[in-house]
Amino acid sequence: MGKLVILQLPSENFARGFTCILQIREDKDTTQNLTQITGKLPANPEMPQRLNDEWRSVFNSDESSRIQAKKAAITNFSRTDLVKNFVDYLNDWLNDSRDKEWQKIRDGLQQHLSKEEEIRVIIQTQDPILRRLPWQAWNLFAENYPKAEIALSPISFQTPSDLPRRQSKKVRILTVLGENTVGLNSPKIDIQFDQQELEKLGNQGAEIIILKQPSKEKLREYLWQEEGWHIFFFAGHSSSSEDGKVGEIILNSKEKSLKITELQEALKQAISRGLQLAIFNSCDGLGLANQLAELNIRQMIVMREPVPDTVAKAFLQHFLTAFACRNQSFYAAVREARLRLEDWEKRFPGAKWLPVIYQNPTVIPPTWKQLRTRGSIKVVERSVNFPFTPHLRLPLWKFLIGLIGLGTVTVIFIVVIRPMLTTTVSKLSSSPKPTESTSSNLPSPTPTLQLPAPASNLQAPQAVVSASPTPQGTGGGYFPSVGIASNVSASPTPTPQVPVSMPKSPPPALTGQPPVSNIPSQGRNLASVPSSTSSPAVNPTQSSKDSVAIESAKYRLQKAYEKRDQAWNNLQSAEEKLTTDFGRFTEENPQLYLSYDKRNAAIELYNNAEQRVKQAEAELKKLEKSYSEEN
Structure with a gap:
């Protein structure tokens, strides 16, 4: 992260000197100072005349400039001397170590800046002569901080309004x-x-x-x-x-x-x-x-x-x-x-x-x-579960080759693979079906979720993905915020919605309430995975291999629950950080983009964890069913 250096020089004059206020900040946070030092730029009554005679005269004499031509009065050799003399004079003034008030400013710069970081230096002044000085020639920056660039700014300014959203990316x-x-x-x-x-x-x-x-x-x-x-x-x-x-x-x-x-x-x-x-x-x-x-x-x-x-x-x-x-x-x-x-x-x-x-x-x-x-409207949103890149552009020849390849695969499937699949399915359907058990004495490993009612005053300013109303087991309900169906001990509640595809860079214009998702603030009470003592009595003739497989499946399911808990907590933290950053930063601040990225990454990680839980549940149920049928 670079630095922002603001050097305020309120309007006084060269006869008395200029009060100076130095502010140094992290460049990604234009509001909070790392340090602030007040000093004074020493007086220099000769500077205005030297500026005109040795600096401005060099450029006003050029006949090929993008201004009305003036008569050349000096030679190219004398131009070089004039510019060198003026730059030396400027540096002698700006590097004057005899003035203690100005030395405080120079010391503050050297103590808080690094050669390796990019530095934006802004000289704030209304004085026309200070503005005309070639500040980039100041060797404190030119020789010691190779990634620094100096700009000008007025003393009085306003924070610009938010940028409008655009549909075009041109x-x-x-x-x-x-x-x-x-x-x-x-x-x-x-x-x-x-x-x-x-x-x-x-x-x-x-x-x-x-x-x-x-x-x-x-x-x-x-x-x-x-x-x-x-x-x-x-x-x-x-x-x-x-x-x-x-x-x-x-x-x-x-x-x-x-x-x-x-x-x-x-x-x-x-x-x-x-x-x-x-x-x-x-x-x-x-x-x-x-x-x-x-x-x-x-x-x-x-x-x-x-x-x-x-x-x-x-x-x-x-x-x-x-x-x-x-x-x-x-x-x-x-x-x-x-x-x-x-x-x-x-x-x-x-x-x-x-x-x-x-x-x-x-x-x-x-x-x-x-x-x-920045400020563009994201026309095609990215799904949480199925990310893709919109507006894919392919050369025509690649597109045609893709079509030919797709056609070839289709023909092979119809002529070769489909008859083989038909034959295999016919054989399976004609074989005798195993006896199925309608009950199981093993307790269910499915967790119970306790969820608060979703908040109704939160806004989602772009496309959202809702929870899937797919019941499971004897319960029924919805898992909130990230579109995952699960069992809930309470009765079904209205499905909350969450913006799940904020553009990574940048977010849309920030207005009104922060567009955060309805992640419950309460913790989730997950039912622990049943231990091996809650399993039914095992037949002495039962294979120890089946018993070990079930216990291993239970262990994997327990780990999947723990990882899902951790992913849930990370997602909550990411949402809280995003909400906090909405209050701290403007939409211009890259820190806000970083918070969006972390929130979106947390959603994807939670989805993956939930999917692994489902896979572990399915694996355990399959083993339990097989064990029940054999005994």
């Missing part, structure tokens, strides 16, 4: 390709490459809708689609205000700019219908991220400064390969794609620090596989 991607040039003399950017890379995701279960230079009315229309979207992708030109609060994109040559506020209601609807990720493969996207965060989107990827066209294309290609094709975690995929931009460092120094994640801290980012399954 990852729906709305792709918007904007204007590829911003002036007569500016070079065109290659957004066709972005389209080709996204279209490859069709092989990974994606449904891609592409809008080329749409009008804002058409874009709104698609954002409002009732089916909803998982990912919104934009490639083209964009920019942000100096304070990083407002962003805009260029859709086409007629509408020179489109602010996020002009899409506000359409984006709200898309987010409420399941939009989880926005990717802006365009320049200077911090203003876009700031406004989308106010709409409560879960996560975004933007470029913090103007990005060269070749760098934007390389990042997209590496990210989609790691995230969709290799199913890496969202943060690991971004980190890998970002570090692979090192190939362009000589030409574009600092390029590997341009992509940045903008994250809602209450959300655990999904993998590509979870995007395909």
